[in-house]
Amino acid sequence: MIEDFTASKMARDSDKPVLLWFRQDLRLADNPALCAAMASGQPVLPVYILDDETPGAWRTGGAARWWLHHSLAALSRDLDALSTPLVLRRGDSRQIIADLVSETGATAVYWNRCYEPFARKRDETIKAALKRDGIAARSFNSALLHEPWTVENKAGEPFRVYSAFWRACLAKDGPETPLPAPEALESAPAPQGDRLADWALLPTVPNWARSFETAWTPGEAGARDRLTGFLDAAVNRYKAERDRPDIEATSRLSPHLHFGEIGPRQIWHATQAAMAAGGASEASALKFLSEVGWREFAHHLLYHNDTLPDHPLRPEFADFPWHENGDALAAWQRGRTGFPIVDAGMRELWATGWMHNRVRMIVASFLVKDLLIPWQEGEAWFWDTLVDADLANNAASWQWVAGCGADAAPYFRIFNPVLQGEKFDPDGAYVRRWVPELAKMPASHIHKPWLAPDDVMRQAGVTLGETYPTPIVDHGTARDRALDAFSRIKKAA
Ligand code: FAD
Numbered sequence: 377m378i379e380d381f382t383a384s385k386m387a388r389d390s391d392k393p394v395l396l397w398f399r400q401d402l403r404l405a406d407n408p409a410l411c412a413a414m415a416s417g418q419p420v421l422p423v424y425i426l427d428d429e430t431p432g433a434w435r436t437g438g439a440a441r442w443w444l445h446h447s448l449a450a451l452s453r454d455l456d457a458l459s460t461p462l463v464l465r466r467g468d469s470r471q472i473i474a475d476l477v478s479e480t481g482a483t484a485v486y487w488n489r490c491y492e493p494f495a496r497k498r499d500e501t502i503k504a505a506l507k508r509d510g511i512a513a514r515s516f517n518s519a520l521l522h523e524p525w526t527v528e529n530k531a532g533e534p535f536r537v538y539s540a541f542w543r544a545c546l547a548k549d550g551p552e553t554p555l556p557a558p559e560a561l562e563s564a565p566a567p568q569g570d571r572l573a574d575w576a577l578l579p580t581v582p583n584w585a586r587s588f589e590t591a592w593t594p595g596e597a598g599a600r601d602r603l604t605g606f607l608d609a610a611v612n613r614y615k616a617e618r619d620r621p622d623i624e625a626t627s628r629l630s631p632h633l634h635f636g637e638i639g640p641r642q643i644w645h646a647t648q649a650a651m652a653a654g655g656a657s658e659a660s661a662l663k664f665l666s667e668v669g670w671r672e673f674a675h676h677l678l679y680h681n682d683t684l685p686d687h688p689l690r691p692e693f694a695d696f697p698w699h700e701n702g703d704a705l706a707a708w709q710r711g712r713t714g715f716p717i718v719d720a721g722m723r724e725l726w727a728t729g730w731m732h733n734r735v736r737m738i739v740a741s742f743l744v745k746d747l748l749i750p751w752q753e754g755e756a757w758f759w760d761t762l763v764d765a766d767l768a769n770n771a772a773s774w775q776w777v778a779g780c781g782a783d784a785a786p787y788f789r790i791f792n793p794v795l796q797g798e799k800f801d802p803d804g805a806y807v808r809r810w811v812p813e814l815a816k817m818p819a820s821h822i823h824k825p826w827l828a829p830d831d832v833m834r835q836a837g838v839t840l841g842e843t844y845p846t847p848i849v850d851h852g853t854a855r856d857r858a859l860d861a862f863s864r865i866k867k868a869a
């Protein structure tokens with residue numbers, strides 16, 4: 377009798393769905409939570425929750441919302457091809473998961489892990505609540521090569537220096553082989569969901585994201601094409617040219633990685649395969665993977681330091697004498713500082729939702745050191761305007777530039793925006809592209825138009841203060857002011 381009951385209960389449970397909760401893993405290939413849900417033998421019910429409540433100030437920013445819309449549309453299409461609908465719900469994830477479990481009778485909820493402090497807290501609460509109700513909750517790693525608790529130094533502590541961290545990662549067993557995408561999926565009857573369009577993730581009037589469309593193809597297929605294109609064409613230029621914003625020598629995978637349309641294991645194995653086949657030179661390919669290593673490092677830092685997005689890792693920087701200056705901040709945000717490489721970067725960011733890494737470092741240094749504006753202001757602007765806005769990478773990088781992070785650039789190393797422009801955009805092509813009012817300036821003067829002779833300015837049609845701003849600071853004076861500010865915290869420390 378008991379056996380009959382158990383058998384019929386098992387039969388009933390096997391008809392009940394497993395909720396597959398998509399978060400920052402918007403892909404079907406190499407998705408361990410999806411594979412485990414399929415392996416359960418139960419029907420799978422995929423869901424995405426737009427939760428603007430849990431992250432607080434770090435809710436998805438404007439440009440990333442544009443990406444999210446298109447990425448969800450792509451994921452929905454890919455699931456439709458497997459006759460499985462993606463259920464969309466909006467609100468506090470804790471409540472929505474509880475609602476979905478009770479509406480569908482799901483016996484389990486599976487997801488891939490996130491590492492933001494608010495996400496970890498949320499997931500712990502949800503896991504505890506599900507377990508209390510007898511619902512299975514399982515989580516997996518889809519986002520990192522090695523999870524934060526698996527890489528530590530000899531003292532059993534997290535690394536604070538990138539080079540030692542990456543060496544330790546390379547000494548570990550290589551990341552597992554990526555899982556294939558499913559060819560078929562047993563789906564469950566879907567409960568009522570929202571319409572993606574009703575979430576209003578896309579800008580309307582003005583449509584500031586119009587030019588994003590020519591720059592990007594969000595979604596898993598777009599990510600795959602981007603990686604293949606990079607490994608086929610640009611990877612061998614990566615080591616030598618990755619610092620040149622005028623040349624497309626980097627992968628531009630960052631937004632795809634942030635949304636989990638592709639995972640680092642896939643990148644790792646595809647790059648190793650390209651090396652083994654002789655298509656990718658070892659020096660360039662390993663340099664590329666080491667940058668993926670910076671992403672890992674940033675995620676580990678965030679995991680071990682909850683306050684990374686808001687507070688300096690080096691505590692003495694809490695008393696740094698910043699100068700709040702609304703006008704200078706606005707000039708920086710709009711790309712109207714009068715320093716061409718800075719303005720080109722900020723305008724590239726506005727137009728495409730992305731900026732080249734070298735230029736990110738230049739504009740960040742300019743904000744924090746030439747203008748003495750707190751790094752958190754720059755971090756917040758990037759958060760709203762980058763399609764790849766990522767809590768770990770953004771916070772760790774801003775702290776790195778500001779000199780207050782782990783393994784940071786020393787504060788006294790202050791980028792000269794003119795020399796940086798001349799070195800990394802030697803012909804001025806990048807500036808000409810994004811600052812069209814300087815398009816006719818010769819390369820010799822394009823990075824310092826205020827020093828150009830009158831006849832050069834006349835021929836280029838540039839009048840400072842009219843067609844293009846005069847520099848908002850004198851770099852030499854600003855540099856001395858920054859060093860003076862730094863010496864004050866050094867004395868205090
Ligand atoms: P590639 O050079 O092709 O590198 C491959 C991948 O490695 C990238 O997609 C990225 O995931 C990772 N990566 C590369 N460089 C870094 C780095 N320095 N730190 C962490 N990961 C890295 N990156 C983000 O993804 N999101 C952010 O919000 C972000 N904010 C930044 C803010 C500042 C001030 C600075 C200086 C850098 C920031 N970065 C951020 C890091 C870096 O600029 C971008 O990851 C990179 O420019 C993306 O271009 P790519 O995909 O062509 O990189």
